Amino acid sequence: MKHLTCSILAAASLLSPAMVSAATEKATVRLDINAIDSTVTIPAEIYGQFAEHLGSCIYGGLWVGEDSPIPNTSGYRNDVLQALKDLKVPVMRWPGGCFADEYHWTDGIGPKENRPVMVNNNWGGTVEDNSFGTHEFFNLCELIGCEPYLSGNVGSGTVEELAKWVEYITAENGPMARKRKENGREKPWKLKYLGVGNESWGCGGNFTPEDYAGAYRRYQTYCREFDGNKLYKIASGASDYDYKWTDVLMKKAKDHMKGLSLHYYTVKGWNGSKGAATVFDNDDYYWTLGKCLEIEDVINRHDSIMNGYDPDKKVALIVDEWGTWWDTEPGTNPGHLFQQNTMRDAMVAALSLNAFHRHTDRVKMTNIAQIANVLQSMVLTKDDKMVLTPTYYVFKMYAPHQDATVVPLDVETTTRTVRDGRTVPTVSATASTKDGYLNVTLTNIDLDNPADVTIPLADIKKDMVEGEILTAKNIDDYNDFGRAEKVILMPFDGFKASKGNLSVNLPAKSIVSLKIKL
Ligand code: AHR
Numbered sequence: 001m002k003h004l005t006c007s008i009l010a011a012a013s014l015l016s017p018a019m020v021s022a023a024t025e026k027a028t029v030r031l032d033i034n035a036i037d038s039t040v041t042i043p044a045e046i047y048g049q050f051a052e053h054l055g056s057c058i059y060g061g062l063w064v065g066e067d068s069p070i071p072n073t074s075g076y077r078n079d080v081l082q083a084l085k086d087l088k089v090p091v092m093r094w095p096g097g098c099f100a101d102e103y104h105w106t107d108g109i110g111p112k113e114n115r116p117v118m119v120n121n122n123w124g125g126t127v128e129d130n131s132f133g134t135h136e137f138f139n140l141c142e143l144i145g146c147e148p149y150l151s152g153n154v155g156s157g158t159v160e161e162l163a164k165w166v167e168y169i170t171a172e173n174g175p176m177a178r179k180r181k182e183n184g185r186e187k188p189w190k191l192k193y194l195g196v197g198n199e200s201w202g203c204g205g206n207f208t209p210e211d212y213a214g215a216y217r218r219y220q221t222y223c224r225e226f227d228g229n230k231l232y233k234i235a236s237g238a239s240d241y242d243y244k245w246t247d248v249l250m251k252k253a254k255d256h257m258k259g260l261s262l263h264y265y266t267v268k269g270w271n272g273s274k275g276a277a278t279v280f281d282n283d284d285y286y287w288t289l290g291k292c293l294e295i296e297d298v299i300n301r302h303d304s305i306m307n308g309y310d311p312d313k314k315v316a317l318i319v320d321e322w323g324t325w326w327d328t329e330p331g332t333n334p335g336h337l338f339q340q341n342t343m344r345d346a347m348v349a350a351l352s353l354n355a356f357h358r359h360t361d362r363v364k365m366t367n368i369a370q371i372a373n374v375l376q377s378m379v380l381t382k383d384d385k386m387v388l389t390p391t392y393y394v395f396k397m398y399a400p401h402q403d404a405t406v407v408p409l410d411v412e413t414t415t416r417t418v419r420d421g422r423t424v425p426t427v428s429a430t431a432s433t434k435d436g437y438l439n440v441t442l443t444n445i446d447l448d449n450p451a452d453v454t455i456p457l458a459d460i461k462k463d464m465v466e467g468e469i470l471t472a473k474n475i476d477d478y479n480d481f482g483r484a485e486k487v488i489l490m491p492f493d494g495f496k497a498s499k500g501n502l503s504v505n506l507p508a509k510s511i512v513s514l515k516i517k518l
Helices: 078-087 099-104 134-146 159-170 175-182 211-223 243-256 282-293 295-307 341-356 390-401
Strands: 009-010 025-031 046-052 093-094 118-120 126-128 146-151 193-196 232-239 259-266 316-324 361-370 377-384 387-388 409-413 415-416 424-427 425-434 435-442 451-456 465-471 488-492 495-498 503-508 510-517
Touching: 025 425, 025 435, 046 316, 078 134, 078 361, 078 387, 078 390, 093 134, 093 193, 093 361, 099 118, 099 175, 099 377, 099 409, 126 361, 134 146, 134 159, 146 259, 146 295, 146 503, 159 211, 159 243, 159 295, 159 424, 193 409, 193 424, 211 232, 232 316, 243 259, 243 295, 259 295, 259 361, 282 295, 282 424, 295 316, 295 341, 316 341, 341 361, 341 465, 341 510, 390 425, 390 435, 390 465, 390 488, 390 510, 409 425, 425 451, 435 503, 465 495
Parallel strands: 009 409, 025 451, 046 093, 046 361, 093 146, 146 193, 193 232, 232 259, 259 316, 316 361
Antiparallel strands: 025 409, 118 126, 377 387, 415 424, 425 435, 435 510, 451 503, 465 488, 465 510, 495 503
């Protein structure tokens, strides 16, 4: 299968860092329009979200309950609901994360007053009252118009429990369907994406890969397809550099799965300080981009192991947790993973999405962690206030790439070697076509210098192009409650069309999207 090629030609990689940052970057983005293959698309699911019972992701973030003074629709807060509709969320993973392997779905159905409480042992010992359960999640997906992605409990649950959950959700008739109907939902929901455990090498049961492969085969057997519902079963995969896990799972269970997951966080390390979300120097910034881009090497290595067992790429790699992980904000519960989100996070989102676009032959879904108030969120909420993060705006800018046809491209740009020896291109790009438009998204990571980007495009005229830009005065700028937004999407017209070239002046530390009428 043909797929996006993006070779970064390191034209000036031999220049010293000082020389690199002394002048306007000159970059060329060559779109290979003639090589477009209409079968090579960017699955909308690359833009997936993840909502866990963790801190105020669900409670306060998505759900406030029908009796809340915060404006809501059947318990879902209106401001967040609208923001997520605007984002065109394609798929949402729930209820965890680590929470999933301690969650018993029967606790979250039926009259709220009868639902048992539990302690959320993974996340700060918070008391969970189960008022947000299966019905609340599936109804939310219907309201937003996204596919539900369920994470089943393998670590502390039973085969029967998971089998009955699938039946409760998807069967037209029978004992589980009757129970669902008694609880107010006549029609079954559709359930496509089913995760069988989460991080089964750790919080999901501390399995060895061999033991988990056996458990996976057993659990998934009893997850039946009722009344025309088709399941896309996803096995719990590796954490970043754990290639053995992928090897064993592919060897022992590949014929029983549609997807194998991968978790990769842009994080300094798991022990000690991860660094503050809003306080960092230039060196830290560039390091972060190097670490985030390493996901591409990691995908390549997992992919090549999978190729050994599955050269036709029938099993997808599902990156169902990714994003930045910083220290929690001072004064917040350390178990709640609440962090701010700056223009640096926006850069991580853009570079990661570009990387996923380059691997759609194997990577069919990703889910950024997480949708609200946890890690690299789309929205932050405080009482009745909501803030859209810089990352939210990146997802908004990139939405036209969902289900679009990939346009192969080459980027000629300088590169920068960052702390730890990783290499980061100054200018990155991604492009796709859909509905008669060519959408090109450009990123200039340089903190000081603009980039003059030339895009050869026959017959291009300025009035065929509409642009938007995301940038900020400072790379550590962020949006906060009770003040005007500092990082916001703005119209952009810093481009000229002449003699078959679109010339774009890309400001320092900016992300630009161009919508070009074909
Ligand atoms: O996203 C936060 C946590 O990170 C998830 O619960 C877990 O799967 C991962 O370790």
